[in-house]
Amino acid sequence: MTETLLEIDHLSVDYETGRGDLKALRDITFDVNKGEIVGIVGESGCGKSTLISSILRLTAPNTRFREGEIRFKGQDLLQASERHMRDLRGADMSIVFQDPMQTHNPVLTIGQQMLDIQHRSKQSKADKLAHAAKMLGAVGIPDPEARLKQYPHEFSGGMRQRIAIAMALMSEPDLLIADEPTTALDATLEVQIIERLQELQREFHCAILFISHHLGVIAELCDRVVVMYAGAVVESGDVREIFHDPKHPYTRRLIECDPGHIKERARVLPTIPGEVPDLANLPEGCIFRDRCDQAMSRCATEVPPLDQLKEGHHAACWLNHEEVTT
Amino acid sequence: MEKSRSELGQIVVGVARDPLGLMGLIIVGVIVFCAIFAYWIVPYDPIAMDIKSRLQGPSAAHLLGTDQLGRDTFSRVIAGGQVALKVALPAVFGAMAIGLTLGMIAGYGPKWLDNLLMLFFDTIRSFPTVMFALAVVALIGPSLQTVVFVVMATSIPTYGRVARTQTLTLRNSEFILAERSMGASMARILGVHMLPNIIGVLAVLAAMDIPTVIALEAGLSFLGLGVKPPTPSWGALLKDGYSLIRQTPWLVVGGGLPIILATLGFTFLGESLRDVVDPKLRKQR
Numbered sequence: 330m331t332e333t334l335l336e337i338d339h340l341s342v343d344y345e346t347g348r349g350d351l352k353a354l355r356d357i358t359f360d361v362n363k364g365e366i367v368g369i370v371g372e373s374g375c376g377k378s379t380l381i382s383s384i385l386r387l388t389a390p391n392t393r394f395r396e397g398e399i400r401f402k403g404q405d406l407l408q409a410s411e412r413h414m415r416d417l418r419g420a421d422m423s424i425v426f427q428d429p430m431q432t433h434n435p436v437l438t439i440g441q442q443m444l445d446i447q448h449r450s451k452q453s454k455a456d457k458l459a460h461a462a463k464m465l466g467a468v469g470i471p472d473p474e475a476r477l478k479q480y481p482h483e484f485s486g487g488m489r490q491r492i493a494i495a496m497a498l499m500s501e502p503d504l505l506i507a508d509e510p511t512t513a514l515d516a517t518l519e520v521q522i523i524e525r526l527q528e529l530q531r532e533f534h535c536a537i538l539f540i541s542h543h544l545g546v547i548a549e550l551c552d553r554v555v556v557m558y559a560g561a562v563v564e565s566g567d568v569r570e571i572f573h574d575p576k577h578p579y580t581r582r583l584i585e586c587d588p589g590h591i592k593e594r595a596r597v598l599p600t601i602p603g604e605v606p607d608l609a610n611l612p613e614g615c616i617f618r619d620r621c622d623q624a625m626s627r628c629a630t631e632v633p634p635l636d637q638l639k640e641g642h643h644a645a646c647w648l649n650h651e652e653v654t655t
Numbered sequence: 656m657e658k659s660r661s662e663l664g665q666i667v668v669g670v671a672r673d674p675l676g677l678m679g680l681i682i683v684g685v686i687v688f689c690a691i692f693a694y695w696i697v698p699y700d701p702i703a704m705d706i707k708s709r710l711q712g713p714s715a716a717h718l719l720g721t722d723q724l725g726r727d728t729f730s731r732v733i734a735g736g737q738v739a740l741k742v743a744l745p746a747v748f749g750a751m752a753i754g755l756t757l758g759m760i761a762g763y764g765p766k767w768l769d770n771l772l773m774l775f776f777d778t779i780r781s782f783p784t785v786m787f788a789l790a791v792v793a794l795i796g797p798s799l800q801t802v803v804f805v806v807m808a809t810s811i812p813t814y815g816r817v818a819r820t821q822t823l824t825l826r827n828s829e830f831i832l833a834e835r836s837m838g839a840s841m842a843r844i845l846g847v848h849m850l851p852n853i854i855g856v857l858a859v860l861a862a863m864d865i866p867t868v869i870a871l872e873a874g875l876s877f878l879g880l881g882v883k884p885p886t887p888s889w890g891a892l893l894k895d896g897y898s899l900i901r902q903t904p905w906l907v908v909g910g911g912l913p914i915i916l917a918t919l920g921f922t923f924l925g926e927s928l929r930d931v932v933d934p935k936l937r938k939q940r
Contacts, residue, residue, distance in 0.1 A: 385836055419837030431829035436851040445847055446837045496837070 334503055334536050335361040335384070340397035342376075342383055350393070351608045353379040355561045357397070358635070361504065366530060366537045368551035368568070370544060370583065374605055376560040377540045381506055383407075384538075385424060386414045401504070419446060422504040423497040428513045429490035433481035439465075439492060440477030446496055464495040467532070468525055487518040491525065498533055505530075506538045511546060519543075523550055544587045548572055553641070556580045559605050559616045562635060566642030576644035578621045615647070623648060669931035676927025682920025686913075690737040699727035701734040702885040710903050720905035722895055728909040731887040736913060738888045741799060743868040746806035751861050753807070754814025755853070759845050761815065762822025769819070776812035784809045784871065785878070792880045799882050802875055806868050813864070814857055821853045855932050863925035866918035873914050889914050 342354040354376045361367045369377055382388045384399055386406060399406045401422065406414065426432045434442055443461035450457060458477065465473035468491040481489060490510060497505055507526070511519040523546055530537055541547055547554055547568065554571050556564040556579065564577040575581040582601045603620035606612055612619070615628040627647050635645040670676035689696055704724040711721045719728035761772040788805045795801055825831055826849075834848055869889075875881035876890025877897075884891060889910050896906025 387832065387835055415838045415840060417838070418835070419839075424833075424836045426829055426833055428829060432833045434830050434834075434848050434852070436855075437848070445843070446834075446839075448839070448843065493833070 331362040331365070333360050334363045334365075334402065335538070336398070336400040337380075337384075338398045338400060340380075340383065340399060341395040342379055342388075343393045343395055344379075344389070345391045345393060346609065348609045352611060353560050353608060354383070356635075357557075357560075357562055359555050359562060359565055361536050361538055363503065364530075364534045364536055365553065366539060366551045368547035368554040369538065369540045369557060370542060370547055370554060371557035372542065372605060374559075375557045377557060378508065379560075380557075381424065381508055381538075381540065384506065385418060385422065386411075387418075419502075420449065420500045421502055422506065423500065423502045424506040424508060425490070425493050425497050425510045427509040429486050429493055429510075430513070432493050433489060435481055438478055438480055439484075443477065443496060443499070446499060449500075460499070461495075464499050465492065467498075467529065468492070468495040469521075470495070487514055487521065490514060490518075490522060494522070494526065494529070498529060498535070501533055502535055504536050504538065506540070508540050509542070510539075511541070511543070519546065526550065544572075544584060545589045556583070560608055561616060562643070562645070563617065564642075564644040564646075565635075566639075566644075570639070570642050576638055576642065576649055577617075577646045578623055578648070579617050580644075582620075615645075666928070666931050670924065670927045673927045673930065675923045676931075679920045679923025679925075679927060682916055683924050686736055686917055686920065687740065689733050690740045693733050693737045697727075697730035697733050699730045701726065701730040701887045710899065713905060719909045720903060722892075722906055723899055723902075726885075728892070728905060731892055732889070732909050732913055734887040735889045735892060735910075736917070738799070738882055738886060739869045739872055739913075739917065742802050742806065742872040742882075743865050746803045746868050747810070747861050747864050749803070749807045750810040750864075751814050751857055754811045754816075755818045755850075755857055757811070758815035758818025759822045759849060759853070762819040763826055763841065763845055763849070772815070773819075776815050779808060780812045782809070785874070785880075788875055788880050797880055797883055799886070802872055802881050805875070806871055810864060810868070814860065817857060817860060818853055821856060822849055825849055825852055859925060859929040859932055862921065862928050865925070866921040869917050869921070870914060873910075 337357050337359050340354055340357040341352070344351040344353050357376075357380065359367070369380070371377055379388075379392075383392075383394070384401075384406065386409075394407050397407075401417070406417075409417075433439070437445075440458060440461060443464070444454065444457050447457045447460065452460070461477060462473040465476060470476055470488060470491060476484075484492065490513075494510070510526075511522050514522065526537065526539075527550060537550075539547065539551055551568050553566065554568050555562055556571070556577065558579050564571060564575065564580045571580060572584065575584060579601075586599050586601060588598065601620055606616055606619065614630050615621070615624070615633050618624045618628045621628070625647060631647070633645045633647045633650075635643050636649065637643050638649055667680075670680055704726060705721070706724065708721055710723055713720050719732065721727055722731070757772055757775075761769045784805070787809060788802075791805050792801055822845075831844060831848060834844055839848070872881055873888065873890030873893065876888040877894045879894070881890055882888045892906060892910030893914070894910075896904075896908075896910050899906055
């Protein structure tokens with residue numbers, strides 16, 4: 330009944346650096362179904378951006394795909410030709426970036442830019458402009474025809490992000506990647522953008538891969554969530570499951586640190602002590618061990634596998650095994 | 656289209672508000688006007704000799720006197736302006752077009768191509784212009800086309816380097832990444848998205864480069880490497896005046912003054928244009 334759109338299958342990606350290979354992504358596995366909203370959470374530097382650029386194949390020159398596949402509609406994108414990738418981008422998959430102040434060409438009007446991204450379409454210029462105006466209307470820009478003649482700097486940050494969403498949805502893609510689209514915006518705008526995304530998702534039936542470090546937004550918007558830590562998936566599953574019954578200490582600590590979850594007034598906001606391990610020299614055992622308050626001797630030597638605990642709920646922690654054995 | 660016209664209008668108004676810019680605009684306007692309508696302005700044929708009235712001072716008949724062959728200096732100055740622009744405009748715009756193309760390719764293309772083009776630019780730049788001109792003239796002989804070629808070839812690296820730097824800064828900007836993620840091809844990114852971001856800087860550079868080129872043409876003609884006599888050129892006038900300075904000072908005035916005026920005019924215009932076009936530079940001043 331549900332059809333898989335994007336499958337990330339045991340993907341490992343390295344960056345070649347002067348200090349040796351930086352293992353940015355290790356053995357990432359998860360799926361995105363058609364019309365589903367999947368959230369990816371994790372601290373900065375956990376490999377979220379590497380993952381997105383790998384899906385779009387817009388990676389830095391020193392990127393090396395070591396293992397695994399990224400299958401989009403059954404086809405492995407890592408083997409696809411550059412030409413084929415270009416045909417997919419902006420047509421079957423598109424992206425909304427983090428900073429709306431930088432995603433538009435400053436010297437072209439919004440209309441010119443929206444015309445340009447329809448370069449594949451054989452429609453007349455007037456039809457394309459009408460389509461652009463319709464899309465601006467759909468994301469809630471008032472008076473879209475007049476706004477098409479304006480330059481990016483004449484719009485506020487929230488409006489620009491809505492324009493970016495309109496541009497990304499213009500070709501009615503099957504997959505929309507949203508790379509922290511609300512991080513650069515203030516809280517009220519964030520709510521507006523999220524609501525708008527939900528409406529548009531219902532209208533266009535596209536799958537959304539929503540990257541954020543804001544748990545509240547993920548809980549609000551997503552069906553499923555993937556928790557990443559230091560380039561690996563530590564937990565994944567249904568959004569409710571994860572938030573009510575997290576099975577990995579990292580997920581639990583993340584939820585505890587979310588300001589929305591803090592009930593009592595505290596002098597110091599809770600944090601997770603310690604730092605993300607050096608990805609060029611990975612420690613043995615569990616990658617979260619140094620920062621985990623429940624670490625055991627086993628964690629120091631053996632890497633916990635990503636096990637299925639329940640239908641659709643996976644976590645990589647020895648604690649879950651402990652419950653079974655003792 | 657309507658929008659760009661009003662933008663051009665804004666730029667002209669901005670330049671005219673600046674006193675130096677206005678002065679530059681007037682001087683350049685007069686020079687261009689004289690060059691275009693030279694045929695109707697000149698009182699005498701600039702290459703017609705009149706040996707009887709040679710080396711005269713200014714008079715009602717000859718505003719700036721005559722040279723050693725009795726040619727009217729004023730007519731030669733006006734016609735010389737035409738020659739100066741005939742050299743400067745094609746050379747500057749040709750160099751800009753070629754430099755822009757090569758520079759953008761160097762900035763956006765693969766590393767080896769960038770290195771190759773930079774080697775090419777640096778090779779050209781390492782020749783002193785006058786030496787290069789001497790070599791070219793020795794090979795294909797002095798003419799208007801030779802001067803245009805020499806000037807163009809030696810200014811390509813300037814434009815190429817600026818275009819390359821601009822492209823390098825832009826290629827990693829987020830909006831270019833956004834365009835790539837929308838499936839834009841390399842040609843589309845360079846032509847539609849990078850070019851409008853770069854062209855303004857290069858246009859200002861070109862405006863500032865025109866006086867250099869005019870002076871260069873005059874210099875080459877002064878050395879006898881420029882346009883062939885009897886074609887009137889400001890440099891050639893200066894050269895004649897220099898050797899005849901004991902007989903009459905008016906030839907030097909006739910050759911030198913327009914060079915100074917043209918250089919000043921275009922420089923004022925270029926600087927003012929730079930301030931109007933680039934708000935970042937205006938803030939720094």
